[in-house]
Amino acid sequence: MKTKIMHGIAVSAALTLAALPASAETILKLGSVAPSGSPWGKWVTGVAAKIEEVSGGELKIDLLLDAQAGDEQTILRQTAKGRLDIAFVSNVPLTLLSQEMAIPSAAYLFDSPEQGTCVTYEHLSGVLGEIMENAGVVPLTWMEVGHYVLFSKEALSTPADLNGLKMRIAPSIADAALANAWGVQGVPMGTSDTIPALQTGAVDAAWFPTLFGIGIGTHKVAPHVTVTNHARLIGTAAVSERTWSKLSDQEKQWLGVFTAAGPKLTEGILGAEPALLGQLEAGGVPVHKLSPEEAGAWKASATGVLDAVIAEAGGNAQAVADRIAEAKAACGA
Structure with a gap:
């Protein structure tokens, strides 16, 4: 089953460079424990800058890194309730949504790093997306955390x-x-x-x-x-369902920058x-x-x-x- 966002959004994100701007500026708050100087902090900072660029400043991401919004469990709960707009968290707090979310991090699940990457970006949204949406968050992309x-x-x-x-x-x-x-x-x-x-x-x-x-x-x-x-720990950048429902189609497309950029984070983490x-x-x-x-x-x-x-x-x-x-x-x- 395809989720509400993973239906070619990476392609549509590339097309929005020439799209008409939204009618008013929108600012979304993103919470993460990632240190701003870490690979994850640098990646999400780059994504936020790209979104502001392609939207002509009409959509901005206010980054609350370095645990400014609390620990990962708090960030995810606040996002599901709509008090934060986007959670950028590892797989561990995702089990708060459903214990089934722990399965991708089971030991020795994948036969190779390449297989794990393929499953994550080509199939995981179809497997877990509905569970996440029913719990109040919509996955934008998967976050590579790396091998244990x-x-x-x-x-x-x-x-x-x-x-x-x-x-x-x-x-x-x-x-x-x-x-x-x-x-x-x-x-x-x-x-x-x-x-x-x-x-x-x-x-x-x-x-x-x-x-x-x-x-x-x-x-x-x-x-x-x-x-x-x-084992290989993954995570997600996921938007609150309440926030998602209020966004215009254009704004949703701009958030596709997350989707398009996800594999680059994996490449960087696994390569490092x-x-x-x-x-x-x-x-x-x-x-x-x-x-x-x-x-x-x-x-x-x-x-x-x-x-x-x-x-x-x-x-x-x-x-x-x-x-x-x-x-x-x-x-x-």
């Missing part, structure tokens, strides 16, 4: 090395299911609490998306990095991951890159995680997972 890696105080070479450890995980059923499969004590924790928890020994290790984890300095307190790439890990390694940080055999052992130890996520999510989770499986087949390995 492990940060630990001691070297982790095999899943057996996790025995007895306390691992910081995101408050997500997808993360909890993997922690259970790996036999590690998963401690759900917000990002701001993780560094102090590692310093005090409240947790022994953490997993984060590569760029984010390095960006907040996790490797400085948990200096062993294991490149498991065990190996480069940044290489910089850590060159700086003396132990970075363990798994051999094919080691990667296979980590993946095998997570067998059954997707089924556990589906069972925990309930509702239409199995149907969502089936549609993602169909999308994977369509995209190829």
Whole structure:
């Protein structure tokens, strides 16, 4: 099923350069925890500038970055209620809309980065868009957050090395299911609490998306990095349904700049991951890159995680997972 926005909007966005301006200036407030100097902050700043350019200043995005509008859960709730116009958030708070939203972040879901990108941009709106719209938000594009890696105080070479450890995980059923499969004590924790928890020994290790984890300095307190790439976290830029219903067709087309620009963010994030890990390694940080055999052992130890996520999510989770499986087949390995 196609959503209200993903019906060729990327194409229509390109055509709006020559379109007539709207009759009055519209300003939409966008909330995000993304630091303004981060790849995500820079990307959304560029998108906002492009929207203002193509609209001739008739549509502007007021960026509330650096958690000015609260944490991600707060931002998403406020957007669903119409108190914010656009949420730019990761997949973790999206489970507030429905636990089925955790499925795309299940461990080892995709066979390759290319397959994951194809499913995300070619199929995911059809799978999840209706769920989001029914919860009060309309997806404009998907936000790449990147692949998870492990940060630990001691070297982790095999899943057996996790025995007895306390691992910081995101408050997500997808993360909890993997922690259970790996036999590690998963401690759900917000990002701001993780560094102090590692310093005090409240947790022994953490997993984060590569760029984010390095960006907040996790490797400085948990200096062993294991490149498991065990899951891929996505997110969204989504507009409030209440705001969407008030916009003109022209304004909706201008917001298509988000849609057109999404793949560029993915390209930048995924391209930066190996480069940044290489910089850590060159700086003396132990970075363990798994051999094919080691990667296979980590993946095998997570067998059954997707089924556990589906069972925990309930509702239409199995149907969502089936549609993602169909999308994977369509995209190829």
